Amino acid sequence: MCRVRFSSVVVPVVLCLSANPLLAWNLGQWKESVQALEDPALMTLEQVAKGSFISTKRSSLGTWREIGASCLLFSDSETVEGGKDLLDWNPETDEKRVILTADKLIPEGSEKPLSFRNPVWSTDRQKLLLYTNTQRVWRVHSRGDYWVLNLKTHKLQQLGAKFEPSTLMFAKFSPDSTRVAYVHDNNVYVENLKRGKIKQLTKRDKSSIINGTVDWAYEEEFGIRDGFKWSPNGKRIAYFQFDTEGVGSFHIVNYLAGNYSQVIDLPYPKVGTTNSAVRVGVVGTKSGKTEWLDDLPGDPRQHYIPRFYWGGNSKSLVLQRMNRLQNTNTLWMANLKKNTLKPFFVDKDETWVYVNDHMTWIDDGQSFLWFSEMDGWRHFHRVSRDGKEKKLITKGEFDVIRLIKLDSDGGWLYYTASPDHPAQSYLFRERLDGTGEPQQLTPASQPGTHTYRISGDASRAFHTYSSWNHPPLYELVSLPDHQVLKILEDNGAAKDHMTEVHFQPTEFFYVEIEPGVKLPVSMVKPYNFDASKKYPLVISIYGEPMGQRIRDAWGRNKWHQYLAQQGYLMVSIENRGTNLPLGRAWRHHIYRKIGILASQDQAAALCKLKERFPFIDGDRVAVTGYSGGGSMSLNLLFRYPDLYHTAMAGGFISDQRLYDSIYQERFMGLPDDNADNYRDGSPVTHVKNLQGNLLIYHGTQDDNCHYQSFENLVNELIKHNKMFTAVPYTGGTHSIGLAGEGKGSLHNLTLKTWYLMNHVKPGPLPQ
Numbered sequence: 017m018c019r020v021r022f023s024s025v026v027v028p029v030v031l032c033l034s035a036n037p038l039l040a041w042n043l044g045q046w047k048e049s050v051q052a053l054e055d056p057a058l059m060t061l062e063q064v065a066k067g068s069f070i071s072t073k074r075s076s077l078g079t080w081r082e083i084g085a086s087c088l089l090f091s092d093s094e095t096v097e098g099g100k101d102l103l104d105w106n107p108e109t110d111e112k113r114v115i116l117t118a119d120k121l122i123p124e125g126s127e128k129p130l131s132f133r134n135p136v137w138s139t140d141r142q143k144l145l146l147y148t149n150t151q152r153v154w155r156v157h158s159r160g161d162y163w164v165l166n167l168k169t170h171k172l173q174q175l176g177a178k179f180e181p182s183t184l185m186f187a188k189f190s191p192d193s194t195r196v197a198y199v200h201d202n203n204v205y206v207e208n209l210k211r212g213k214i215k216q217l218t219k220r221d222k223s224s225i226i227n228g229t230v231d232w233a234y235e236e237e238f239g240i241r242d243g244f245k246w247s248p249n250g251k252r253i254a255y256f257q258f259d260t261e262g263v264g265s266f267h268i269v270n271y272l273a274g275n276y277s278q279v280i281d282l283p284y285p286k287v288g289t290t291n292s293a294v295r296v297g298v299v300g301t302k303s304g305k306t307e308w309l310d311d312l313p314g315d316p317r318q319h320y321i322p323r324f325y326w327g328g329n330s331k332s333l334v335l336q337r338m339n340r341l342q343n344t345n346t347l348w349m350a351n352l353k354k355n356t357l358k359p360f361f362v363d364k365d366e367t368w369v370y371v372n373d374h375m376t377w378i379d380d381g382q383s384f385l386w387f388s389e390m391d392g393w394r395h396f397h398r399v400s401r402d403g404k405e406k407k408l409i410t411k412g413e414f415d416v417i418r419l420i421k422l423d424s425d426g427g428w429l430y431y432t433a434s435p436d437h438p439a440q441s442y443l444f445r446e447r448l449d450g451t452g453e454p455q456q457l458t459p460a461s462q463p464g465t466h467t468y469r470i471s472g473d474a475s476r477a478f479h480t481y482s483s484w485n486h487p488p489l490y491e492l493v494s495l496p497d498h499q500v501l502k503i504l505e506d507n508g509a510a511k512d513h514m515t516e517v518h519f520q521p522t523e524f525f526y527v528e529i530e531p532g533v534k535l536p537v538s539m540v541k542p543y544n545f546d547a548s549k550k551y552p553l554v555i556s557i558y559g560e561p562m563g564q565r566i567r568d569a570w571g572r573n574k575w576h577q578y579l580a581q582q583g584y585l586m587v588s589i590e591n592r593g594t595n596l597p598l599g600r601a602w603r604h605h606i607y608r609k610i611g612i613l614a615s616q617d618q619a620a621a622l623c624k625l626k627e628r629f630p631f632i633d634g635d636r637v638a639v640t641g642y643s644g645g646g647s648m649s650l651n652l653l654f655r656y657p658d659l660y661h662t663a664m665a666g667g668f669i670s671d672q673r674l675y676d677s678i679y680q681e682r683f684m685g686l687p688d689d690n691a692d693n694y695r696d697g698s699p700v701t702h703v704k705n706l707q708g709n710l711l712i713y714h715g716t717q718d719d720n721c722h723y724q725s726f727e728n729l730v731n732e733l734i735k736h737n738k739m740f741t742a743v744p745y746t747g748g749t750h751s752i753g754l755a756g757e758g759k760g761s762l763h764n765l766t767l768k769t770w771y772l773m774n775h776v777k778p779g780p781l782p783q
Contacts, residue, residue, distance in 0.1 A: 059574075064575050064765065070514055071513075072571070079135075081471075082137070085106075085473055088135065095117060095118045096117075099122070101114050108476065120172075121172070123163070132147055132148045140192075142166065143164055145162060145164055148163065149182050160182050161174065162174070183200055184200055185199040185200070185228075186244065199229050202229065203217075204244055217299045217304055225259055226292075227256070230243050232283065239371075247298075247330040255296070255299065259293040263292055265281045267282075284722075286674060287673050312335075320337070322338060323335075336372060338371070344364040347360055363386070368683065372388070383401060385398065386398075386399045389600040396409040396410045396416060396431070398450055421468075421474060430457075432444070439567050439568040464481060476493070477493050478504075479498075483568050487570050488507055491503055521540070522540050527624045541585060543581040551779070551781075553625075554586055555640070556640055557649060559591050559594060560645075560648070561683050564594055584778055585632060589617075589618055591613075610680075610693075611648070619659055634659075636777065638776045646665035662709040662775045662776050663708070666712070666714060666752060668726075670698065670725040671725065672698045673698070699729070703732045704736050711741045712743070713742070715745045716744050716746050716748060726744070752764055
């Protein structure tokens, strides 16, 4: 086992790790020492970085058709160079019918087929929409090229061929399958497939206008990118228009652009500043004339319109409108024929309400689904069209975690929930009419996390089951009896390998920090654990309202396995305010006190853990986290210097006033009305208390939690003459430490391991 420690001395400020010869030498020597001392039977850091530790296989699940129980699937092997056939697959019988051979996907003038995923069918089932040559915009690949394949003629037709490559967004077939609409350069276009004629439907009269998509803040905080919808009759398109004029522009600097730096201007509304003005328009696809639904009261920059929907027909449109504090969500119905706009339903709370993602019309448009915490739990309600009648569909003192399928024909709502364990999820269903009781379809004999992709007729599902200690199992099951029809992949080899490499199981329990308040805890004990000895404790944390750290699912963090095998106790604690399915009161506990109450919960839980488990070495406690977890790590190290001795924090917000308006104001209120808590909840306020070891790292081109937070913290640390280690990731975005970002992620993993082992000695010590 690794027993490496170079020094207990706090490392001085380092602005670039590789630029410091002494530090670079230490890191190199550490890597060599680890390689020499690692037990060959245990996992290595290289395996963690490459993801090759206990490799698991994924089943090639198809894409269910909208009707029936068959799927679209690509052939197992290439039939022409660079391409696979597209098949219609019956997963139960394994019967496969070729829909399209790969050679039909080769565009004229090209030698290789198009590479694409998840083709979209036209309504008449005669065409496929293919999305390829994609590029990432902030978080996801939402810009690229689109092609339409006619399944009768096998003709491939590129959409928007006159535009630059990879510049189209959100293409959608019209309801009659004759046209496709898309966004290019923040304008909405429609293209006639037969004639190839392209018509521009919107026009920007200034650069601050955005049509058909959204600004940065809406994308990040309301989870929306696609900003237009066809009417059911295909005669109109409703779309968002944003005006970012007046929104503060944050400058992201790319120092790697060449001899001169490149400045990226990002309209980004900070806390308490001007938001984008947002409105919804309805444009005729023939006339090109837009009618604006802007008869909403108040300043358009002081409310949000995070969602809109066609009202079950082509004559009406529904807007969700939230006030700036986000504690009132009002539904407005637009009658397009009478040109009226009226409120008809309100969801409100003393703290905040969430945007509703599931407003779907049922009962031939006479009712709609509404997802809300209004009864104290996340539940689905059935609301009449006029908003006057409301009936609970999902019943009981538990939260719905996720909607899986709305089966209107069968009259069922399928969803995941976990009434008895906040880290797990199971499939349930209930009647859409609100009668009856919840039915759990997932077998209770499989404790853990279950995900489902249900067929068009709700008779079959691709089922994936895993837990902390059980690799993924992929099955085809029948519903509602959940009988296994076929095992697609059981990962038996991975289960065998777990024993060979001494996989350390995860344990779950609660710690009571005060009467009636129990916090969930997960723990991984070290390899060759001896309860009579004391072990260093590493706490992996998130702690903010939009995340959940503890989930009973496979592969949550292989790095934690590595550290456990090197002699660390690995623990995560969920404080109140995190996004667990434990009810509204749990999640809303931290309102107006982000960073304050969560820190208190975490510190209280640590004290209780030390009392409960004598094998915890209270003199060797480290905390690590990223993004909101980075902010929490800083808060704990600064606020409770007697409890936490080392912190590794990345991608954080050091001052809550530096983050975006939508997120921070939702949970904290407006800064002028809550100035004391904004200040007290920010890590930068408590820098003067630093006594332990601190590693901070940040992407210099982070568009989300700006590098500004990093420099503000560095400035305050220097002001108070505090020693620390700082590593900027040049050109790095917010993906450092999260989903991965090239070599930066490998370096970051190595950096954190080196820093931890250098400052918190691994392995047991006598009690």
